[in-house]
Amino acid sequence: MSLVVIGSVAYDGIETPHGKRERTLGGACTYIALSASYFTQTSIVAVVGEDFAEEDRALLAGKGVSLDGLEQVPGKTFFWSGVYSDDMNDRTTLRTDLNVFADFQPKLPRSYAAQPYLFLGNIQPSLQRDVQQQMTRVRFVGGDTMNYWISDYREELLATIKHWDFLLINDSEARMLAKEHNLRRAAHKILDMGPNTLVIKRGEYGAMLFRRDTLFMVPGYLLEDVFDPTGAGDCFAGGFVGYLSERGFDLRNGHFDVHELHRAVIYGSVMGSFCCEQFGVERFRTLTRTEIDKRFAEFRKFTAF
């Protein structure tokens, strides 16, 4: 099966206690696609400026990611920079230059329209909805959002996620969206908004998957060294939806195996953990599927009782 991902492709400036990078490939769409590419044929829809480097294009293409939907326009690529606290649980944004991303109007190449899996990265909800409407045979669709859309574009966001199979957000976003601190109650409020599946990411503390009749919880993978957490949540998303695409998972046929969703959460956690091991997207230059499956097996060993 194949997957379409929309979102940001960017350059990041990152400082963590382990070091600093002035300018390195980043953006949610980049991380999601790199992560998903280990599982399934992945195509992206994004925009970059004239400064987008050939070597960065080559990294994505080298993973088999289709770049037919990567538009290059006059101007500069989205730039973000931030600095992490000593324990890396907090980060401060230093700069956000939207550049060409400010006018992003996703254009879906004709070759993408009939693909079955769709992940709508964090962009304006109405744009997410436009893309979904251009896809003709989607069988599993969902995405991410952020505090800004939840607070300032609430109605637009609700009208968008109403038509999603899954929503994948972090715990503070879930609390904000549901207007409820308790995560269990917040989750049930969100399931009333449309998505039948809700995945809540909790960073180093793991993740949870909620459906009306089930709950799945996984602790975070405990790394010896967290080098740079940038992109970990997006890599989680890529592993989650990438695995389901690989498996041809079909929520709508009524006979799906809920454990496939659980395994997708584990693969998400695995991909998020690898992402943290090096700066930016560096880990994906060497990461292999064998390493991924080995860590999946470790999760089984480390959680068995």
Add this chain to the structure above:
Amino acid sequence: MSLVVIGSVAYDGIETPHGKRERTLGGACTYIALSASYFTQTSIVAVVGEDFAEEDRALLAGKGVSLDGLEQVPGKTFFWSGVYSDDMNDRTTLRTDLNVFADFQPKLPRSYAAQPYLFLGNIQPSLQRDVQQQMTRVRFVGGDTMNYWISDYREELLATIKHWDFLLINDSEARMLAKEHNLRRAAHKILDMGPNTLVIKRGEYGAMLFRRDTLFMVPGYLLEDVFDPTGAGDCFAGGFVGYLSERGFDLRNGHFDVHELHRAVIYGSVMGSFCCEQFGVERFRTLTRTEIDKRFAEFRKFTAF
């Protein structure tokens, strides 16, 4: 098998977003013993003042807890009061009156000396060591400590835990003891200090068990309502060591099943979660073993993939 627990028996004043209690039964030893009593014959060593109520004695005795080692002396029982933040992840201590606990010299009744399981609750390390030395046939011993002993009584603490099978502390205490932020590295440093098993509690985020050759991780049980977290960590300890005592777990015979330790962590998590459902020790007035085993089964269901 049977278990001896030493530590504090106290009265607590508690305020959470759900309400307030001026004075209710508390103390680490109380919570540990109540929790362990669902699994094994439990005996306590503690001290209370003249104000200790007959009904509180009756609650413990009603669970089959042996009170032969509960000394009653002139003066007042240890009193602690605190108030929780809105999200209940932080609490502020309002008052700590050690009272009779200030001069606590644990006296082990002769009937306790040959019991095989020993949990040394958070008291001065040298007193923990004295008690351990009075026990003649211990086959599994360990306990808890706190930031005060870690910072101000470090050498005494190290000399004490050197002879323990397990140490059960929270994540900030583990980081402080190891002088290392990364929990995986911190755990290995602590395993070098003596205990062959380290359990790290992470509150609502679950717990982890480390041994030299293995790691076990469990997410926190997701409650619909957290009423009062007081004592949850101690109830975890009671479930952990209580279950191992029930099973006659014997680390020293070399043929033990490491999954028993994992299941003990799950029972610890189960007991901690029940503790939060009502104020103070209230939940233990009605809790049954059937409910406990049902929640254990839920943990299995919620973490299977």
